[in-house]
Amino acid sequence: MNDIFTARGSVLIAGATINGSTVDIAIDETGTIAGIGEGIRREYDADVVIDGSDRLAVPGLVNTHTHAAMTLLRGYGDDMPLAEWLTQKIWPLEAHLSGDDVYAGTKLACLEMIKSGTVAFNDMYFFMDRAAQAVDDMGLRATLAYGFIDLGMEEKREAEIRATEALVAHVKSLDNPRIRAAVGPHSVYTVSPEGLRWCATFAEEQGIGIHVHLSETEKEVVDCVAEFGKRPAVLLDECGCLTPRTVAAHCCWLDEAECRLLGERGVSASHNPASNMKLAVNRAMPYRWLKQYGANVCLGTDGCASNNSLDLMEEMKFAALLQKFAWNSPTLLPAGEAVAMATAAGARALGTGPGTLTAGAPADIVLLDARAACNTPLHHADSNLVYACNGGAVMTVLCQGRVLMHERTVPGEEEIVRGAAAAARALVGRAREAS
């Protein structure tokens, strides 16, 4: 079994189901889909053959907003008001976080994502060189941003600029096509306009993405208007941060004009429904406006401190149900659109290909168990994917043609779990000692 994980070469997925048809998927040695169709197996001599019978093939999922290493904080504090939660639980622990913790926590996050069908994620946190190491080990894709927070202080801004430059240089030095850097101005309430402008300019110079929180809470909007006389999206735009390379997370409190602005600038808006519900932000992303004005609406889980899961299949259901409930329309965000948010829109947001199962696309492929209870009966595959199944139905995951999970086995799983559990215990211990 182990060789399927270490093999490098061509792959054939024989007889998987896509949209009700049984097809073979040929993957070349560069990890690109060479062809999809009936009977390909007769002509394709692959190094690795994966049996696709009783398997539904779908594109790998893309998580466009998370803080991966926060898996270590999963369940450490819940059911609290935001300010209390941050000051009493999250920040005291984060103050003791080490690079080793970020490595262990990101590895656990990668494991959890692979096990639930995610092949790529957009991350923002600290010690991101260690996050890069974890991603490199685990074999999926990531766009990594250092969380840039200057709080309006020039000295802090200089330090954040150096940290951002260092991460971008480090990621470049890795020369791993699966790992990219982005610039991560945290938000309008934590980064000065000067800081935002530097981020925009640097991202443009480097030709890399921008990862920012936008209009998560009403307070953010009210404070922004009070301080700057304009709403957050307008401020970001004036600082050059709204671009087709920008992923704006949350977007709950955007007004219609801001949605139009995001559409005009070609911004990707990452919907994070579970986190928004758990933190009671009191408004769901205005999906209908963002769609209407052509923004690229994609999907994210947020970090494990505020979700507390990285299962994007579960998140598709939260998105489809929250939109219906919050905007009072049972027809809003149907299953097919939720799948597209988690696949094609996510891939577009991170620039990782079309996010579809088509010849020429990167072989980022998930095989689901067609015989799972959640896929029975199979009236509509998209409906089952969004409303009935969760990550437990994912059997096999490929990223760029490389097998990351097969028949639910991920190499090294036990060690990753043990390492993360030990890191979390030690982190809590250090925080307790210091308090």
Place this chain on the structure above:
Amino acid sequence: MNDIFTARGSVLIAGATINGSTVDIAIDETGTIAGIGEGIRREYDADVVIDGSDRLAVPGLVNTHTHAAMTLLRGYGDDMPLAEWLTQKIWPLEAHLSGDDVYAGTKLACLEMIKSGTVAFNDMYFFMDRAAQAVDDMGLRATLAYGFIDLGMEEKREAEIRATEALVAHVKSLDNPRIRAAVGPHSVYTVSPEGLRWCATFAEEQGIGIHVHLSETEKEVVDCVAEFGKRPAVLLDECGCLTPRTVAAHCCWLDEAECRLLGERGVSASHNPASNMKLAVNRAMPYRWLKQYGANVCLGTDGCASNNSLDLMEEMKFAALLQKFAWNSPTLLPAGEAVAMATAAGARALGTGPGTLTAGAPADIVLLDARAACNTPLHHADSNLVYACNGGAVMTVLCQGRVLMHERTVPGEEEIVRGAAAAARALVGRAREAS
């Protein structure tokens, strides 16, 4: 391995974790928990020993509102307005439903519930003698009600009375302590006051439960007030239907006085958050009032046509997150309360014991994988259970001391899935031919 499923006798779960302590659980030959504590294994000579290491033991979950056989309609119609969905999708298919279909669909539902940690459910549908057969085969608990709908017509009422009496007699004849009957007046908008009164009287005579839909939509309330000059809960109460044996599903549009009434009558209110969100009912159950006035708030998935999953672990997360979001409070319905809703409150609603892991309680026990990513780290077990894990973390399930699933294996799984898939295909075929 197979003998663990067929064995009848005493059971020992050795070294499982409960609330952070490692304990043994002794189960006697009647399926009752004989003792829980450290070192019991040294004195307890059990017929079956289950290794509890790396397992968290929690009480079996109780699903207090579903239409189990509707698994066959999973994904057949979604993302539609309610009236269109019912008239174009659900009813045309249900018109062709047979007893064999209900047997196959209920078996699939039982399989799905067992795989996600549910040991008991409260069901309302048709051909309930066949549902009983499926429950009997699968080994979990159920309270089964025939969906009583008279639409105000005396002749139809007589037929519904006969069907209800027949089911109650049939369930009694089974003499299976795991299977009970209830009376199932569908709702105030489908059953006349005469019908409701008959149901209340008959349930009292028989000493059995009442299972009813209550205030799912605003339309139900508005129509009820227009026709009867009173709100639905008041009408139900006047007809004798609000009792400590009553489970009222949905309860979204109750006003404060109705919540007080449910509390006074000792009614169980079944929260169905995913269904309510998907159908965009536009109001979340007023959990805070129901709790304040002492109603027994429990949890249900509703049927698979409107959820589309029977995973009650997922439903706990929906409940905890929907309450926070809809009522704008991040502290509402914390994890511990969500767990109690799905366990102790559910058990109370169906009268199946305390719903806790305590000596003298029925051995309805779920063992979760403590080494799953969703349980790592393990800062708070309740938080992980509600917010991080889904049914995929369930490894072993016991009901009344009998092992229904072990290490995720349920006997006969493949055949159940195949049977349900074939029944669903044939059902759609019959409906198409007839249209």
